[in-house]
Amino acid sequence: MVKLELLSSGAEAYLYKGEFLGYDVVIKHRVPKPYRDPRLDKLIRSERTLVEAKSMLLALSMGVKVPAILYVDLDSASIIMEYIDGILLRDWLPEIGEELRYRYLETLGNYVGRLHMNDLTHGDLTTSNVMVARDGELYIIDFGLARISEDIEDKAVDIHLMIRSLESTHYRLARKLLEPFLKGYEDIVGSDHLGKVLSKVKEIRLRGRYIEERRTRRDV
Secondary structure, rough: OOOOOOEEOEEEEEEEEEEEEEEEEEEEEEEOOOOOOHHHHHHHHHHHEEEEEEEHHHHOOOOOOOOOOOEOOOOOEEEEEEOOOOHHHHHHHHHOOOHHHHHHHHHHHHHHHHHHHEEEOOOOOOHHHHHHHHOOOOEEEEOOOOOEEOHHHHHHHHHHHHHHHHHHOOOOHHHHHHHHHHHHHHHOOOHHHHHHHHHHHHHHHHHHHHHHHHHHHHHO
């Protein structure tokens, strides 16, 4: 392993760029939590690392592009994965034309539909967790909050997070971006499933507004 370059540091994990078996890679290391019992902390980090790795492999088996996993070390709670040389979809969308935006969002919706039809939810679905590689291919990244779930609400949370991401980060384009995303999603899951998910999304958004209104009244 050559010298590592820190890419990002968060509360849950550090990301490094390095080299492994001659490949450029990203090493994701879940950091210990000093406030937890060391044995419990190691167990939690190990289990979350295992779930993330399994989720990525499952996504790949569905035809969803994610970084390829090269090595998993449960003892250190680390995953070594393919380095995707590209740009975040969040940063790329404002720079490209409408036709290309439509294609990317439709592809993303198609990917998410495949995940959901196999009861895999991402857990943090935003344009910051999607990359456009230099060859133009779309990749979903960061499965740290992924889980297997048949619950329609868990799937609706993914869609809600994507809608909120579009509205907050790409507010001028949000409606135009949401349309192809939902089309790509519907092409995989069907109109009945889409209707159920969107109905649950509406509930989630109403809940959020109610909580925010209560918080605002309390702070006045």
